[in-house]
Amino acid sequence: MLPYVIRRCLLLILVLIGVSVLVFGILMTFSPERRAAAYVTSPQQAKDIPKIIQQYGLDDPFYVQYFRWIREIFRGNLGWSLVAARPVGEAFWRYFPVTLEMNCFAAPLVIFCGIWLGSISGIHRDTWVDHVTRIFAIIGWSLPTFLFALVLLMVFYGYFNLFSPGILGDAYSMFIIDQPGQFVRYTGMYTVDGLLNGRPDITLDALRHLVLPVMTYVIVVVALNMRIMRSGIIEELAKDYVITARAKGADKHTVNVKHARRNALLPVITISGQLVALSMEGSISVEVVFNRQGIGWWLAESATQLDMPVLMCICLFMGVVFVVTNLVVDILYATIDPRIRLN
Amino acid sequence: MRALLFILPIVLALFGPVGHAGAEVKKPDTFTRATASTVKSLDPASAYDMASMQKVENVYEKLIVFDGERLDRFLPALASEVPSLENGGISADGKTYIFKLRPGIKFQEGGDLTASDVEYSIERMLVMDQSGGPAWMLLEAVTGDSSTRDKENRIRPGIFERIMNAVETDGDRVIFKLPQPYPPFMGLMAKSWASVVDKEWVVAKGGWDGTLATAATFNKPDPGTETLFKTMNGTGPYRMAAWEPSVQFVFKRNEQYWGTKPALEYAVYKIASEWSTRKLMLQTGDADSVQVDDQYVAEAMAIEGVKHYKLPMLAVSIAMFCQKIDPTGNPYIGSGKLDGHGIPPDFFSDINVRKAFSHAFDRSVYAEEILRGISTIPTNPIVPGLPYATEAPVYEFSPEKAAAFMQKAWGGQVWEKGFKMTILHNAGNSLREGAARVFADNIMALNPKFIVEVADMSWRDYLTAYRQYRFPMWMNSWVADYPDPHNFAQPLMSSDGSCSKYMGAVIPEIDELVRQGIVTIDPAKRAGIYKQLAHLWYEHALGVPIYQSTEMRFYRDWVQGVVANPLDAGDTEWIHRLSKH
Numbered sequence: 008m009l010p011y012v013i014r015r016c017l018l019l020i021l022v023l024i025g026v027s028v029l030v031f032g033i034l035m036t037f038s039p040e041r042r043a044a045a046y047v048t049s050p051q052q053a054k055d056i057p058k059i060i061q062q063y064g065l066d067d068p069f070y071v072q073y074f075r076w077i078r079e080i081f082r083g084n085l086g087w088s089l090v091a092a093r094p095v096g097e098a099f100w101r102y103f104p105v106t107l108e109m110n111c112f113a114a115p116l117v118i119f120c121g122i123w124l125g126s127i128s129g130i131h132r133d134t135w136v137d138h139v140t141r142i143f144a145i146i147g148w149s150l151p152t153f154l155f156a157l158v159l160l161m162v163f164y165g166y167f168n169l170f171s172p173g174i175l176g177d178a179y180s181m182f183i184i185d186q187p188g189q190f191v192r193y194t195g196m197y198t199v200d201g202l203l204n205g206r207p208d209i210t211l212d213a214l215r216h217l218v219l220p221v222m223t224y225v226i227v228v229v230a231l232n233m234r235i236m237r238s239g240i241i242e243e244l245a246k247d248y249v250i251t252a253r254a255k256g257a258d259k260h261t262v263n264v265k266h267a268r269r270n271a272l273l274p275v276i277t278i279s280g281q282l283v284a285l286s287m288e289g290s291i292s293v294e295v296v297f298n299r300q301g302i303g304w305w306l307a308e309s310a311t312q313l314d315m316p317v318l319m320c321i322c323l324f325m326g327v328v329f330v331v332t333n334l335v336v337d338i339l340y341a342t343i344d345p346r347i348r349l350n
Numbered sequence: 351m352r353a354l355l356f357i358l359p360i361v362l363a364l365f366g367p368v369g370h371a372g373a374e375v376k377k378p379d380t381f382t383r384a385t386a387s388t389v390k391s392l393d394p395a396s397a398y399d400m401a402s403m404q405k406v407e408n409v410y411e412k413l414i415v416f417d418g419e420r421l422d423r424f425l426p427a428l429a430s431e432v433p434s435l436e437n438g439g440i441s442a443d444g445k446t447y448i449f450k451l452r453p454g455i456k457f458q459e460g461g462d463l464t465a466s467d468v469e470y471s472i473e474r475m476l477v478m479d480q481s482g483g484p485a486w487m488l489l490e491a492v493t494g495d496s497s498t499r500d501k502e503n504r505i506r507p508g509i510f511e512r513i514m515n516a517v518e519t520d521g522d523r524v525i526f527k528l529p530q531p532y533p534p535f536m537g538l539m540a541k542s543w544a545s546v547v548d549k550e551w552v553v554a555k556g557g558w559d560g561t562l563a564t565a566a567t568f569n570k571p572d573p574g575t576e577t578l579f580k581t582m583n584g585t586g587p588y589r590m591a592a593w594e595p596s597v598q599f600v601f602k603r604n605e606q607y608w609g610t611k612p613a614l615e616y617a618v619y620k621i622a623s624e625w626s627t628r629k630l631m632l633q634t635g636d637a638d639s640v641q642v643d644d645q646y647v648a649e650a651m652a653i654e655g656v657k658h659y660k661l662p663m664l665a666v667s668i669a670m671f672c673q674k675i676d677p678t679g680n681p682y683i684g685s686g687k688l689d690g691h692g693i694p695p696d697f698f699s700d701i702n703v704r705k706a707f708s709h710a711f712d713r714s715v716y717a718e719e720i721l722r723g724i725s726t727i728p729t730n731p732i733v734p735g736l737p738y739a740t741e742a743p744v745y746e747f748s749p750e751k752a753a754a755f756m757q758k759a760w761g762g763q764v765w766e767k768g769f770k771m772t773i774l775h776n777a778g779n780s781l782r783e784g785a786a787r788v789f790a791d792n793i794m795a796l797n798p799k800f801i802v803e804v805a806d807m808s809w810r811d812y813l814t815a816y817r818q819y820r821f822p823m824w825m826n827s828w829v830a831d832y833p834d835p836h837n838f839a840q841p842l843m844s845s846d847g848s849c850s851k852y853m854g855a856v857i858p859e860i861d862e863l864v865r866q867g868i869v870t871i872d873p874a875k876r877a878g879i880y881k882q883l884a885h886l887w888y889e890h891a892l893g894v895p896i897y898q899s900t901e902m903r904f905y906r907d908w909v910q911g912v913v914a915n916p917l918d919a920g921d922t923e924w925i926h927r928l929s930k931h
Binding site: 091 | 502814
């Protein structure tokens with residue numbers, strides 16, 4: 008397996024070069040004036056656009072700008088984010104934990120609920136349980152995330168005055184500001200940092216702020232996993248080995264869970280891997296509506312403002328995430344199905 | 351399902367009581383505003399967006415400030431009195447300004463305020479002259495040049511010497527020597543870029559040491575490299591408690607403040623990009639004030655327990671005609687010829703076309719249906735609220751007159767052959783879109799051969815494109831930097847103005863009047879100059895002013911002390927005046 012992992016890691020370098028050239032090339036299709044305009048916030052500043060172009064060499068040839076960017080990357084300088092008003096690297100490590108924290112709660116729920124509901128639906132095919140879960144899946148999948156997030160916010164925050172938007176409540180936020188020495192941001196995830204600082208109340212407050220974002224994300228995304236799992240279970244239950252197992256007297260639970268579900272898991276793993284990878288980009292709608300400044304929020308703001316260093320950084324990051332996720336999925340394949348060999 | 355029904359009430363009970371939107375004052379010692387505007391820099395020499403300037407203005411102080419809602423009167427802040435001709439603070443020739451410093455003021459980090467701090471602060475801002483920054487205005491006043499660099503971005507020889515000679519100290523007095531009279535000077539000194547920093551503290555932080563030898567090193571800093579980018583130490587009523595860029599900014603009361611102690615201990619500016627989220631924060635009382643964009647004003651007005659202020663701004667939007675359009679692959683002028691399928695690049699150089707378009711703008715319908723009685727329509731670019739603003743004649747809506755001018759335009763060819771073009775506006779601005787549609791509909795109603803389309807573009811693309819002379823007609827805007835007609839006449843009317851330049855019209859008479867306006871100190875003469883300019887705008891039909899913005903500001907009804915100064919747009923807020931009860 009090790010040579011396989013090494014090969015994939017080497018492939019990662021090629022992927023990153025390809026992604027960077029592609030994205031840089033796409034961004035270069037914007038005129039130097041348009042890219043310089045990213046530095047401008049009012050009509051008053053527009054007269055400085057020619058100077059900004061010259062200052063940052065925005066009218067240099069593509070390869071000059073690309074290699075200048077690469078050189079800076081190797082110096083550890085990913086550039087300056089106009090949106091985040093700080094270096095891209097620093098901003099990344101500020102926003103990433105926010106997205107990661109949500110995914111740490113959402114991803115297991117998406118996978119677990121998807122498998123569980125899909126299994127129930129498949130096993131009870133054409134019964135009311137199946138119909139209910141399928142309707143649930145269709146509604147969830149077809150709901151615009153943005154709209155669903157807004158509805159949840161209006162009901163639970165606007166009406167019940169529960170689960171306010173943001174990452175942390177005002178009281179705790181002010182406590183951290185007023186007593187900077189008493190709370191250390193070890194991970195940037197308040198649910199974890201609260202525990203590490205011996206403040207479970209902060210963890211609980213952070214959890215309260217995660218309820219709606221996680222609920223939104225899970226309900227919208229779980230449908231896909233569920234439908235894949237359902238199809239897999241139905242297909243497996245119709246196979247000869249299941250009939251044989253039943254003929255041999257295996258009980259229903261053993262047949263469904265140990266035989267059929269295990270084999271139906273392979274496509275679910277693939278999809279789950281893709282979903283987890285995608286979620287690392289942050290769910291833009293969820294982060295914007297629930298006012299969580301994570302990678303998704305940053306990406307949305309940067310895309311609208313053409314914050315080039317940020318777009319490059321996030322594209323590269325996503326390249327890494329997808330290659331690593333595919334590697335993990337491949338390893339899981341081999342673990343679940345011993346017939347698969349990674350060579 | 352039964353399990354779900356069982357779990358839900360437990361979860362709700364765990365996470366807090368069920369209740370409707372709160373009507374009680376929440377966090378009585380904290381003012382909270384939810385906004386979409388992120389802070390770009392906390393350095394007074396760089397801050398040039400409303401969100402950043404507001405942070406600077408509540409932590410740092412200037413020598414003088416505007417007197418409440420007034421733009422023509424000042425109050426002393428760090429200065430002990432406002433310079434005037436009467437008290438000898440302003441010389442008779444209008445070239446020298448003397449500010450006497452208020453004694454005994456300390457910076458938040460403990461340093462004493464001295465006259466040399468003031469000199470250093472102004473010189474530092476001018477020396478830095480960040481690209482896209484605010485230095486150009488004071489540079490123009492104290493050196494006669496609006497930039498430390500030439501068109502090739504090279505430092506102008508002798509510019510730093512001129513800066514350093516222009517600001518001097520004498521004991522507790524700071525003296526400004528201008529190369530020529532500059533009437534808006536006092537207004538410029540009342541804005542955030544004239545904030546005073548502690549020289550010793552800045553130097554200790556690695557900032558400019560105040561010498562000529564090192565000035566060039568600190569010129570045009572990259573964003574984020576300014577010494578005071580993320581640190582603050584002013585003399586103002588609030589200090590910075592925390593800044594998490596793009597998340598929140600927290601002010602804490604400066605307990606050692608020399609002036610009246612502010613009522614509120616904290617002020618929190620939270621970033622919430624989505625309007626619905628901001629609206630709910632206002633509704634629940636978690637925010638005392640939120641940013642409300644034009645399209646959401648009606649929604650905000652319907653919220654219970656919320657009051658609003660109408661704030662007429664020193665800002666104008668104008669429909670502009672370009673007289674030398676770039677035809678290269680330009681989709682907005684059709685065929686590029688007067689053949690019924692496009693317009694020639696100099697289509698608007700014929701005044702008959704401009705007058706026809708001007709007569710096609712139905713001001714009353716626009717004011718009623720699009721502006722909904724909130725914003726107003728000025729007659730010329732020197733808008734009401736500015737000193738010397740005057741009413742000028744306007745081209746009243748008249749399809750008959752519009753048709754008559756079109757029949758005369760281009761020797762009758764326009765009427766005979768027809769034309770096709772596009773009016774552009776920036777995406778998301780419903781007021782400008784509305785104006786564009788009023789023009790388009792009324793022009794097309796004149797003659798079936800006239801085709802006028804309306805298109806939008808993201809603001810930054812728009813900004814880039816009109817600067818390349820791509821648009822035949824577009825909506826442009828200007829927001830005051832300082833309350834003087836020159837700040838509007840120059841950018842909106844002169845042939846090298848930062849907006850009017852792209853109309854491609856050179857009218858020497860206007861250029862000369864704009865130049866005279868800024869060097870004339872006699873109020874009566876200035877009034878005459880700006881009156882003439884307003885009338886020339888009408889005579890030449892250079893463009894059509896479509897609205898003077900009125901900003902609607904929304905607060906929970908427990909917030910008191912809001913003062914509406916027409917320069918205080920966006921996030922601008924004087925927190926020390928606010929209280930909650």
